Amino acid sequence: MEAAVATHEHGADHAHADAHTHEHVHHTSFIRHYIFSTDHKTIAKQFFGSALFFLLVGGAFALLIRWQLAYPGEPIPVIGKWLPDSLVSNGAIQPGFYTQLVTMHATIMIFFVIIPIAAGSFANFCIPLMIGTDDMAMPYVNMISFWLVPVAALTVLAGFFVDGGTAGGGWTNYPPLSATGTGHTLWVVAIFMVGFSSILGGMNYVATVLNKRAKGMRMFDLPLTVWALFITAVLQVLGTPVLAADASLLFLDQVFHSSIFLPENLLISTGNLHSGGGQPILWQHLFWFYSHPAVYIMIVPIMGVVSDVLATFSRKPIYGYKAMVFALMAIAFLGFIVWGHHMFISGMSPLLGTTFMLSTIVIAVPSSIKVFNWLGTVWRGNIYFTTPMLNALGFIGTFTIGGISGIFMAVGPIDVYITDTYFIVAHIHYVLFGGSLFGIFAGIYYWYPKMFGKMYNETLGKWHFVLTFITFNLCFFPMHMLGVGGHMRRIHDPYIYDFLKPFQPMNEFITIFAILLGFSQLLLIANILWCLKYGKVAPRNPWKANTLEWAAPAHPGHGNFDRDIIVYRGPYEYSSPESKKDYLPQWIKPATKTSEKEHEAIAHEG
Amino acid sequence: MSALTLTHEPVTGIRHGKLGMWIFLASEVMFFSGFFTAFIILRNSNLAAFAKGATELSWPLAALNTVVLIGSSLTMAMAILSLENGKKQRFQLFMFITFLCACTFLVVKYIEYTTKFHHGIYPSTSTFFAMYFIMTGFHGIHVLGGMIPIGWMLSRSFSKKGYTDYGRVEILGLYWHFVDLVWIFLFPVLYLIF
Numbered sequence: 070m071e072a073a074v075a076t077h078e079h080g081a082d083h084a085h086a087d088a089h090t091h092e093h094v095h096h097t098s099f100i101r102h103y104i105f106s107t108d109h110k111t112i113a114k115q116f117f118g119s120a121l122f123f124l125l126v127g128g129a130f131a132l133l134i135r136w137q138l139a140y141p142g143e144p145i146p147v148i149g150k151w152l153p154d155s156l157v158s159n160g161a162i163q164p165g166f167y168t169q170l171v172t173m174h175a176t177i178m179i180f181f182v183i184i185p186i187a188a189g190s191f192a193n194f195c196i197p198l199m200i201g202t203d204d205m206a207m208p209y210v211n212m213i214s215f216w217l218v219p220v221a222a223l224t225v226l227a228g229f230f231v232d233g234g235t236a237g238g239g240w241t242n243y244p245p246l247s248a249t250g251t252g253h254t255l256w257v258v259a260i261f262m263v264g265f266s267s268i269l270g271g272m273n274y275v276a277t278v279l280n281k282r283a284k285g286m287r288m289f290d291l292p293l294t295v296w297a298l299f300i301t302a303v304l305q306v307l308g309t310p311v312l313a314a315d316a317s318l319l320f321l322d323q324v325f326h327s328s329i330f331l332p333e334n335l336l337i338s339t340g341n342l343h344s345g346g347g348q349p350i351l352w353q354h355l356f357w358f359y360s361h362p363a364v365y366i367m368i369v370p371i372m373g374v375v376s377d378v379l380a381t382f383s384r385k386p387i388y389g390y391k392a393m394v395f396a397l398m399a400i401a402f403l404g405f406i407v408w409g410h411h412m413f414i415s416g417m418s419p420l421l422g423t424t425f426m427l428s429t430i431v432i433a434v435p436s437s438i439k440v441f442n443w444l445g446t447v448w449r450g451n452i453y454f455t456t457p458m459l460n461a462l463g464f465i466g467t468f469t470i471g472g473i474s475g476i477f478m479a480v481g482p483i484d485v486y487i488t489d490t491y492f493i494v495a496h497i498h499y500v501l502f503g504g505s506l507f508g509i510f511a512g513i514y515y516w517y518p519k520m521f522g523k524m525y526n527e528t529l530g531k532w533h534f535v536l537t538f539i540t541f542n543l544c545f546f547p548m549h550m551l552g553v554g555g556h557m558r559r560i561h562d563p564y565i566y567d568f569l570k571p572f573q574p575m576n577e578f579i580t581i582f583a584i585l586l587g588f589s590q591l592l593l594i595a596n597i598l599w600c601l602k603y604g605k606v607a608p609r610n611p612w613k614a615n616t617l618e619w620a621a622p623a624h625p626g627h628g629n630f631d632r633d634i635i636v637y638r639g640p641y642e643y644s645s646p647e648s649k650k651d652y653l654p655q656w657i658k659p660a661t662k663t664s665e666k667e668h669e670a671i672a673h674e675g
Numbered sequence: 676m677s678a679l680t681l682t683h684e685p686v687t688g689i690r691h692g693k694l695g696m697w698i699f700l701a702s703e704v705m706f707f708s709g710f711f712t713a714f715i716i717l718r719n720s721n722l723a724a725f726a727k728g729a730t731e732l733s734w735p736l737a738a739l740n741t742v743v744l745i746g747s748s749l750t751m752a753m754a755i756l757s758l759e760n761g762k763k764q765r766f767q768l769f770m771f772i773t774f775l776c777a778c779t780f781l782v783v784k785y786i787e788y789t790t791k792f793h794h795g796i797y798p799s800t801s802t803f804f805a806m807y808f809i810m811t812g813f814h815g816i817h818v819l820g821g822m823i824p825i826g827w828m829l830s831r832s833f834s835k836k837g838y839t840d841y842g843r844v845e846i847l848g849l850y851w852h853f854v855d856l857v858w859i860f861l862f863p864v865l866y867l868i869f
C-alpha cells in the first residue's frame with residue numbers, strides 16, 4: 070500500500086479516477102448518475118449550479134430595484150416594454166411590483182443562494198472529503214434535501230403568474246399583510262419546503278461528522294470548515310423547524326381563514342372572513358427565533374472556509390484553533406437568544422428590549438475573537454495572494470464593518486432611530502455580501518480544482534475580486550449615510566418626501582456601482598464555465614494544504630479516495646519544524662524515512 | 676490496489692440511521708414547540724375563548740385515543756423485542772396490532788373532525804380551534820407517516836425472506852414513541868384545560 074502511494078503518478082491517478090466513473094456507469098443509469106444522484110460531490114455541484122443561477126436571478130431583481138430608486142418613474146431600459154401592465158406603467162415600475170421585487174430579491178438571495186451554497190454545496194462537498202470518508206451518512210436523505218430546493222424556488226417564482234402577484238411583504242413577510250393573497254401562500258409553501266430541505270441536510274451533516282470520521286480523527290482534528298459546518302447543522306436542525314411551524318400557522322390563516330396572526334377588528338379590502346383575536350407580533354417572534362440563527366447559518370460556514378483559506382495561504386497554523394471552535398459555539402448558542410433585536414420597535418417592554426440588547430452586544434465578543442484570530446493567523450505569515458486569499462482578506466474587512474454597524478443597531482435607543490432605514494440595508498449587505506458572499510467566492514476558487522479537476526484562471530479571478538471589492542464598497546457604503554439621513558427601506562419612491570430629495574444623486578451613484586457590481590459577477594461565471602473545459606488540469610494538492618480533501622485524487626470519483634486514510638495530526642501544521650516542507654498534511658505518517666519519501670511523492674504528485 | 680477501508684463502524688457506535696433519527700426528533704421537538712408557544716401566547720390573550728373551546732371538544736374520545744396510542748407504543752416495543760429474539764410470528768402480531776391501533780386513532784380523529792364540521796366549527800371559528808386543528812392535524816400526519824413504514828415492514832415480513840432488519844424497526848420505534856409523546860402533551864393541553 071505504501072509503495073503504491075509512493076509511486077502513484079499523475080497518469081495512474083487519472084486512470085484510477087476514470088476506472089471509478091467507468092464502473093459507476095455500469096451500475097447506474099444516466100438519471101441516477103447525474104440527476105437523482107446520491108453522490109455527495111454531485112449533489113454539491115447541483116446545489117452550486119442552482120445557487121449560481123439564482124444568484125443571477127436575484128441580482129437582476131436587485132438592479133430593477135436600484136433603477137427605480139435612482140430614476141423613479143422612468144421606464145426600465147431594454148426590458149421595460151416587455152413587462153405586463155400589471156407590473157409596470159409605461160415601462161416604469163409600479164409600487165406593487167416594487168415591493169414584490171424587494172421581497173423576491175431577499176427571498177432568493179437568502180433561501181436559494183447563500184444558504185444552499187454555504188450549507189448545501191460547501192457542506193456536501195467538504196464534509197466527507199475533509200473527514201476522509203466516502204460519502205454522507207444518509208445519501209438518499211441528501212438527495213431529497215437538494216431536490217426540494219429547485220421545487221421550492223419554482224413555487225415561489227410561480228407567484229409572479231398568480232392573481233395579485235407574488236409575495237410582497239418583504240422577506241420577513243409580516244402579517245396581517247402577508248395573510249392575504251395567493252402569492253403569499255406560495256411563498257409560505259416554498260419556505261416550508263426549503264426549511265425541510267435544510268433540516269434534512271443538517272441532520273445528515275451532524276450524523277456524518279459524528280459517525281464517519283477517518284481513523285484517528287478526533288473532533289479537535291477537524292478543520293475549522295468542518296467544525297463550522299457541523300455547528301451550522303445544529304442550528305439548521307434546531308432553528309428551522311420553528312420557521313416551519315410559523316409558516317404553517319400563517320398558511321392556516323391564509324387558506325383556512327383562521328386568525329392566529331390577525332388582530333380584532335381588522336379591515337381587509339377583500340372582505341373579512343376572520344374571527345380576529347390573534348397576535349401579529351407572534352409571527353415576528355417565531356420568525357426571528359429562526360431568522361436570527363439563520364443569519365448565522367449564512368455566515369458560520371463561511372467563517373470556517375475563510376479560516377482554512379487564510380491558514381493555507383499564510384502558511385501558518387490557525388491562531389488559537391480551540392478558541393476559534395469555542396467562539397463558533399458561543400456565536401451559535403448566543404444566536405438563539407438575541408432575536409428580539411429585530412423587534413425593538415414592536416412595542417416590547419423596555420426591560421425585555423434591554424436583555425435582547427445585552428445578549429446581542431455580547432455576540433460581538435466571540436465575533437471579535439474570530440476577527441482577531443484571523444488577523445493573528447495572517448500576521449507575519451508567508452502570504453500568497455491568490456484569488457481565494459484575496460477574497461478571504463476582503464471578507465475580514467467587510468465583515469468587520471458589518472459587525473460594527475450591527476453593534477449600532479443592537480443598542481435599542483439607537484436602533485429605534487435607524488431601524489427600517491437604509492442603515493439596515495447597509496448592514497445586511499456588509500455581512501451577507503461583504504461577508505458571506507466574499508467567503509463563498511473564496512471557497513469556490515479554493516475548492517474549484519478539487520470539485521472540477523481543473524484550475525480556474527488566476528488573472529480572471531483577481532480581476533473579479535478587485536472589481537467586486539471596489540464596486541461593492543462604493544455601492545453599499547453610502548447606504549449607511551442614506552440610512553442615518555432617514556431614507557427608509559422598501560420604499561417605492563423616496564422623493565415624495567422633500568427631505569429625501571437631496572439623496573437622489575447619491576442613489577444614482579449607488580445604482581451605477583450596483584450595475585457595475587452586477588456585471589462584474591459575469592467574470593466569475595465566465596471563469597467557472599471557461600475553465601471547466603479549457604482550464605489547466607489540476608494537481609492533487611495545488612495549494613500544498615494539509616486537510617484530507619487534498620489526499621483524494623485530483624478529480625475524485627465515486628468513493629472519493631484511492632488510499633486508506635489515517636489521521637496523524639491536526640489540520641494546521643503549516644511551517645512546522647517537524648517537516649522540511651512548509652506543510653505537513655494530516656494523513657502523513659510521523660517522520661520516518663519512508664514517510665518522508667511518501668510525503669515528497671504526494672506533494673509533487675501530478 | 677487492495678480494497679479500501681474508508682467505510683468503518685460508526686465512530687459513536689450508534690448506527691447512522693438511528694443517530695439521524697435522534698437528530699431528526701430533536702428537530703421535531705422544536706417544531707412542536709413552535710406550536711405550543713403559539714398556543715400559550717394566544718391562550719393568554721384569549722382565556723375565555725380557549726376555555727370555551729376546550730369544553731366543546733370531546734375528551735372521552737381523546738382519552739380513548741390516548742389509550743390506543745399508548746397501547747400501540749407498547750406493542751411497538753414488543754415487536755422490536757420479538758424481532759431481536761428472532762420470534763417472527765410474534766413480531767408480525769405486534770406490528771399488526773400497532774398498525775391497527777394507528778388506524779383506530781385516525782378513525783377516531785376523523786369522527787372528531789367531522790362532528791366539528793357538522794357543528795360549523797372550523798379553524799376560522801376562534802384561535803383556539805385554529806390551534807386545535809393545526810396541532811392535531813400535524814400530529815395526525817405524523818401518525819400517518821409512521822403507518823407507512825409499519826405497513827411496509829409488516830408486508831415484507833410475510834415475504835419469503837421475511838423481515839430481519841432489527842435496526843430499522845428500532846429506528847421506527849423511536850419515531851413512534853415520539854409521536855405518542857407528542858399526543859401525551861396535546862391531550863391535556865387541548866382537552867383538559869378549561
Ligand code: HEM
Nearest residue numbers: 364367368410411433436472475476478479488497500501
Ligand atoms: C456582531 C454581529 C451582529 C450584530 C450585533 C447584529 C445586529 C443586528 C441588529 C440589531 C439588527 C436589527 C436591525 C433592525 O432591524 O433594526 C440586524 C439586522 C440584520 N442582520 Fe445583523 N448583526 C450582526 C451580524 C450579522 C451577521 C453576521 C449577519 C448575516 C450574515 C447579519 C444579518 C442581518 C440581517 C439579514 C438583518 C436584517 C433583517 C431584516 O431584514 O430586517 N447580521 N443585525
Ligand SMILES: [Cu+2]
Nearest residue numbers: 361408410411
Ligand atoms: Cu439578528
